[in-house]
Amino acid sequence: MNHHTDGDGVAVVLTDTASDPLTDISRLTEIGRYDLEPPELKTVLDGLATEAAQLLDLPVGIVSIVLDRSQLFAGSYGLDGTWLGDAGGTPSEWSFCINAVRSRGPYVVEDAHIDLLQSDNPLVLFDGVRSYAGAPLITSSGHALGACCAIGSEPRTFTGDEVKSLEQLADRIVVVLEGYVLD
Amino acid sequence: MTTPAVTRNQSNPSAPPTVDDVRDGLRATLAPVDFERVWTEVCANVGVPTTVSSLPDSELDALLDQIATQDRLCKVLAMSWRIRCTAARKLHALGR
Numbered sequence: 284m285n286h287h288t289d290g291d292g293v294a295v296v297l298t299d300t301a302s303d304p305l306t307d308i309s310r311l312t313e314i315g316r317y318d319l320e321p322p323e324l325k326t327v328l329d330g331l332a333t334e335a336a337q338l339l340d341l342p343v344g345i346v347s348i349v350l351d352r353s354q355l356f357a358g359s360y361g362l363d364g365t366w367l368g369d370a371g372g373t374p375s376e377w378s379f380c381i382n383a384v385r386s387r388g389p390y391v392v393e394d395a396h397i398d399l400l401q402s403d404n405p406l407v408l409f410d411g412v413r414s415y416a417g418a419p420l421i422t423s424s425g426h427a428l429g430a431c432c433a434i435g436s437e438p439r440t441f442t443g444d445e446v447k448s449l450e451q452l453a454d455r456i457v458v459v460l461e462g463y464v465l466d
Numbered sequence: 467m468t469t470p471a472v473t474r475n476q477s478n479p480s481a482p483p484t485v486d487d488v489r490d491g492l493r494a495t496l497a498p499v500d501f502e503r504v505w506t507e508v509c510a511n512v513g514v515p516t517t518v519s520s521l522p523d524s525e526l527d528a529l530l531d532q533i534a535t536q537d538r539l540c541k542v543l544a545m546s547w548r549i550r551c552t553a554a555r556k557l558h559a560l561g562r
Contacts, residue, residue, distance in 0.1 A: 308495070308539065315538025350546035352491070353553070366556040372549035374479030405480070409562065465538075 304385050304427060305375060306351050313426040314348060318463045319357055328358025331456050335433045336360050338448050339416060339441070343434040346420075346456055347372075347380040354378040354429065361434075367410065377406050380430035383419040387427050389446045391416045394438035414439035416446060418453040422461065431456050480562060482554035485521045488529065488547055495543060504540060508532035526551065 304310055318324075328346045336344030346358035355372045362368030375381055379401065382390040392398050392415040395407040406412040417432030431453040493501045509516045511532045512525060521529065530551070534544035 306495075311542045312539050315542045350542055350549070351495075352546040353549035355545060355549060366553075366560055370549065370553040370556045373553055374550050375546075376479045405562075 304387075305349065305381060310426045310428075311351055313422065313424065314350065314428055316464050316466065317348075317428075317460060318465050319348065319355065321463065324459075324463055325358060327459055328456070329360060330358070331431070331452065331459070332358040333360040335431050335449060335452055338452065339433040339435075339445055341414070341433040341435040341439070345380075345432050345434065346429070347378070347417075347432065348420075348429040349375065349378060349381050349384045349427075351375070354380055357429070365410070367406075373406070377404055379404075379406075379412075379415045379434075380417050380432055383417040383430040383432070384427040387419050387421060389416065389418050389450060390430070391441050391446065393440050396438075411436045413437055414441075416441045416449055418446070418450040420453050420457050420460065422457055428457075428460065479550065480554060480557050482523075482558070483526075483547055483550050484519070485526060485529065486519050488526070488533070491543065491547070492533070492540075495539070504533065504536050508536070523551070523555070 332344035332346050334344065335346075336342060343361035344359070345356050345362075348355040348357050352375050353372050354375060356362070356367070359368060367373065379390065379392065382400075392401055395401040395404065395413050395415065401407055401412075401415075404412070412434055414435035414437065415432060417430040419430050420428045422428060431449060433449065489505060492505060496504060505516055508529055509518065512528045514521065514525060514529070527548070530544045530548050533547075534541045
């Protein structure tokens with residue numbers, strides 16, 4: 284294992300999983316630079332999640348910050364009254380958005396019931412997720428913090444223009460988030 | 467549009483994390499000297515022994531709160547565990 288020093292002067296270990304962006308120490312430390320707790324930020328991100336859903340005419344939109352073992356719904360639309368909305372996130376194993384973070388590009392599932400990776404995902408089996416389009420939130424320092432996504436309960440195709448519009452929205456979300464860096 | 471060749475982890479995310487999970491996660495991420503310092507301090511602040519392997523929800527939450535105060539990396543790790551705890555409790559309440 285290798286060691287390096289993070290921004291707080293704390294020596295940290297780069298484990299064998301360091302090649303996975305999810306557990307990359309520098310990415311996680313970058314996330315720690317952001318103040319994600321202000322209620323006014325949640326309100327703004329809820330609005331941008333609403334925009335994501337409306338862009339693709341889907342019932343759910345989410346601004347997700349992908350952590351090492353879970354994803355945080357920093358902003359959301361369409362989850363009120365569900366356990367997902369109450370929990371404010373999911374374990375990373377169930378996250379579609381981790382794929383946008385890992386690939387650093389758009390991730391699309393047009394029909395989760397026949398998708399090799401997602402067909403046995405509990406969010407598909409029990410929570411009605413059927414279609415998904417997400418674009419990564421890549422900061423000016425190059426870290427993929429999470430994703431901006433829209434989710435549907437029916438199979439759906441996504442055009443290149445729709446995905447492009449989601450990427451443009453993701454860029455706007457990063458600008459908002461970068462206004463909440465702690466130093 | 468990209469479909470990366472990745473697989474989901476095969477752990478049991480419906481199960482609530484244990485204090486052992488949290489300790490092992492910290493140990494796997496922090497340098498040994500930092501892990502020992504952080505673990506000793508957070509356990510002392512919560513009032514539990516460093517060898518503890520099971521805690522009620524309230525004390526596990528308090529432990530995560532203490533971890534979050536250590537530094538930015540620990541704040542993110544604690545946030546990650548807290549979401550797993552909350553999700554597992556919500557799912558348990560739903561009978562899943």
